[in-house]
Amino acid sequence: MSIKAIDKASIHHITSGQVVIDLQTAVKELVENSVDAGATSIEVRFRNYGLSSIEVVDNGCGIAEDDYESIALKHHTSKLETFSDLTSVETFGFRGEALSSLCALSEQVSISTATASTTPMGTSLVLDSSGKLLKRSAVARNQGTSITLTNIFSPLAVRRKELERNIKREFAKALSLLNAYALGPCAAAPGIRLTVTNQQEKGGKSTPIRTLGLPSCRESVTALWGPKSLDNIVDVDITFEVEREKVVLKRLQNQELEPFTVQVRGLTSKFSVGCGRAGTDRQFFYVNGRPCNMNKIQKCFNEVYRSFNATQAPFIVANIMMPTHIYDVNVSPDKRTILLHSEANLISALKVAFFFSLPYVIGLTTHIRLLSRFILRHPGQPLISGRRSRDPKHLRRAYFPWRRLAKLPVIATRSSPKRTMKDHLPLLHPHPQPLLSALPAPL
Ligand SMILES: Nc1ncnc2c1ncn2[C@@H]1O[C@H](COP(=O)(O)OP(=O)(O)OP(=O)(O)O)[C@@H](O)[C@H]1O
Numbered sequence: 001m002s003i004k005a006i007d008k009a010s011i012h013h014i015t016s017g018q019v020v021i022d023l024q025t026a027v028k029e030l031v032e033n034s035v036d037a038g039a040t041s042i043e044v045r046f047r048n049y050g051l052s053s054i055e056v057v058d059n060g061c062g063i064a065e066d067d068y069e070s071i072a073l074k075h076h077t078s079k080l081e082t083f084s085d086l087t088s089v090e091t092f093g094f095r096g097e098a099l100s101s102l103c104a105l106s107e108q109v110s111i112s113t114a115t116a117s118t119t120p121m122g123t124s125l126v127l128d129s130s131g132k133l134l135k136r137s138a139v140a141r142n143q144g145t146s147i148t149l150t151n152i153f154s155p156l157a158v159r160r161k162e163l164e165r166n167i168k169r170e171f172a173k174a175l176s177l178l179n180a181y182a183l184g185p186c187a188a189a190p191g192i193r194l195t196v197t198n199q200q201e202k203g204g205k206s207t208p209i210r211t212l213g214l215p216s217c218r219e220s221v222t223a224l225w226g227p228k229s230l231d232n233i234v235d236v237d238i239t240f241e242v243e244r245e246k247v248v249l250k251r252l253q254n255q256e257l258e259p260f261t262v263q264v265r266g267l268t269s270k271f272s273v274g275c276g277r278a279g280t281d282r283q284f285f286y287v288n289g290r291p292c293n294m295n296k297i298q299k300c301f302n303e304v305y306r307s308f309n310a311t312q313a314p315f316i317v318a319n320i321m322m323p324t325h326i327y328d329v330n331v332s333p334d335k336r337t338i339l340l341h342s343e344a345n346l347i348s349a350l351k352v353a354f355f356f357s358l359p360y361v362i363g364l365t366t367h368i369r370l371l372s373r374f375i376l377r378h379p380g381q382p383l384i385s386g387r388r389s390r391d392p393k394h395l396r397r398a399y400f401p402w403r404r405l406a407k408l409p410v411i412a413t414r415s416s417p418k419r420t421m422k423d424h425l426p427l428l429h430p431h432p433q434p435l436l437s438a439l440p441a442p443l
């Protein structure tokens, strides 16, 4: 077959299917638009778990009349003008692709919207599958926007069938992602009230999520899982510096040589045995407030946690704050993957910082006890128990946990454990003095 150009409508279908891959991404895009519009209240209404329709109602800025024609056209956005703006983007959306893709993937997309200047009058808009405006009419409406998708994925027969078959599971995934928004963007100042309902075809209406709209992550946890779920949860607030990696430095040709500062804030389970959870189901990660998948960072948190509480996984909400030029959000069409520059350095610094964040959280004495237990669990007892070993192999093994945590070079030394720990703690910890004075004496 000779090479020919694909027609525009087919291209639109093909690329749209990559932007909105499942039920949860469809809902996510609508909720993100509402957050970007400055809403303080967002209601997500599923009908029949989302199979019949999904409606997202907000009280944000609304859509101006001039934008009606272009709202759902591909690559039309109010958030980004040039490619270089992408390094400083702080809104969730930036590509102008979500609504246009949703139009291609639903039976119908309708919008009702009003701005501060038009309320109590608003406009109802119906869009066709290419995102063009089909119909408009006047409606009564308070300031804000409602967007309704009917029969999602009906133009893609296979995906629709799959969705119908797995609808309960897909709905659960969407709820889990909405939990991430309830704990992250909706719990940031000024606070967004998030309500999620599901009206079943036959039967009742349920409200799986209802938050109060307070700017507090703890309040959101209480709203989602009840006040008991805050037992054994402590705050995380750590700050550390990350050295740029050599490869990145080379590419940047010596611009921005400075290390950058990372701050991690959120909540986690106490590090004592029994205080964690059976699985990793309640772990939420954000980069500058944007919920995302961060497998390596998640692994790092779990590894450190497991060295204290070997059989459980922690509850974690971790917002990783860093300069916007350090990462790239434009990696996957669903914007859930984030490419971090100097990732390996960031992870090893995070490990050490998270590990040592404990004394401030659970008290120094408990920390020292846990710390010694951590070291004792690893091969290295001869050194820690104070038996002076002259065998460099022993020493190397004893330093293994430290080395792994901080990428320390192995130092073969014959000094006592107390001395060697003293020598190295300043390298690992910004305020080592209280730790040094409380180090357990060699047995
Ligand atoms: N709920 C809303 N309230 C106000 N304006 C909205 C709302 N939803 C969409 N818009 C407007 O429609 C435009 C297109 O939305 P769309 O989601 O398609 O693109 P985007 O958010 O700019 O980028 P992305 O494709 O990355 O999400 C937005 O830039 C915004 O101006």
Ligand SMILES: [Mg+2]
Pocket: 029, 032, 033, 092, 093, 094, 098, 099
């Ligand atoms: Mg968007």
